[in-house]
Amino acid sequence: xxxxxxxxxxxxxxxxxxxxxxxxxxxxxxxxxxxxxxxxxxxxxxxxxxxxxxxxxxxxxxxxxxxxxxxxxxxxxxxxxxxxxxxxxxxxxxxxxxxxxxxxxxxxxxxxxxxxxxxxxxxxxxxxxxxxxxxxxxxxxxxxxxxxxxxxxxxxxxxxxxxxxxxxxxxxxxxxxxxxxxxxxx
DNA sequence: GCTTTAGACGTAT
DNA sequence: ATACGTCTAAAGC
Numbered sequence: 001x002x003x004x005x006x007x008x009x010x011x012x013x014x015x016x017x018x019x020x021x022x023x024x025x026x027x028x029x030x031x032x033x034x035x036x037x038x039x040x041x042x043x044x045x046x047x048x049x050x051x052x053x054x055x056x057x058x059x060x061x062x063x064x065x066x067x068x069x070x071x072x073x074x075x076x077x078x079x080x081x082x083x084x085x086x087x088x089x090x091x092x093x094x095x096x097x098x099x100x101x102x103x104x105x106x107x108x109x110x111x112x113x114x115x116x117x118x119x120x121x122x123x124x125x126x127x128x129x130x131x132x133x134x135x136x137x138x139x140x141x142x143x144x145x146x147x148x149x150x151x152x153x154x155x156x157x158x159x160x161x162x163x164x165x166x167x168x169x170x171x172x173x174x175x176x177x178x179x180x181x182x183x184x185x186x
Numbered sequence: 187g188c189t190t191t192a193g194a195c196g197t198a199t
Numbered sequence: 200a201t202a203c204g205t206c207t208a209a210a211g212c
Contacts, residue, residue: 097196097197099195099196099197100196100197122195127194127195127196128193128194128195129194129195129196130194130195131194131195131196132194132195132196132197133195133196135195135196135197136196136197
C-alpha cells in the first residue's frame with residue numbers, strides 16, 4: 001500500500017488513515033478512518049496495544065487520535081447487540097477484488113438479527129463457489145460493520161470465524177439470534 | 187448423530 | 200500447476 005503526501009502552501013495533507021480506539025471493559029476496539037469514512041475495523045482485542053497493532057499492520061504510516069472515537073464506540077455498541085446503521089460511514093472501495101467486493105456487498109445487506117448461509121450468498125451472486133465465498137468473507141476488512149458473523153453454514157450450524165466460533169456465537173446472541181445446540185433457530 | 191469423501195470454485199504462490 | 204479455504208452434499212457407520 002502506497003500513500004502520497006501532498007504539500008499545499010505549507011499545509012501537509014496526507015493520505016494516511018487516522019486510527020481511533022474505544023474500549024468496554026477489557027475489550028478494545030479500533031477503527032481506521034480515511035476521508036471521514038471507516039476503511040477498516042477489527043474484532044476486539046484484549047488490550048489497546050493489540051488493537052492498534054492489529055488495525056495498523058497494513059499501513060505504512062498512520063495517526064493515532066481520538067478524533068473518531070465515536071466510530072469506534074459505534075462498532076463496540078454494535079458488537080454488544082445494538083442495531084446501528086453504518087450507512088455512509090464506511091467505505092470498501094479499496095477492496096479491488098471484484099469477487100470479494102460482490103460477496104461483501106451481499107453480506108452488507110443482511111439485516112440485523114438475521115442470518116444467511118454461505119450458499120445463499122454464493123447463489124445471490126450467481127456462483128457455486130461456496131468455499132470461495134468463505135475465503136472472501138474471511139478477508140472482510142470491516143468486521144462487525146459488514147456483518148460477516150451473520151453468514152452461517154447451510155446446516156444452520158455456526159461456521160467458521162476469524163475471531164473464533166465462540167465470538168461469532170456471542171455477537172449473534174447479542175443480536176438476539178437464538179442458538180440451540182450449536183444450531184441457529186429461525 | 188458422527189466422519190469421510192468428492193466436488194466446485196476463486197485466490198495466492 | 201498446486202494448495203488452500205469462515206463450504207456442500209452424499210454416503211457410510
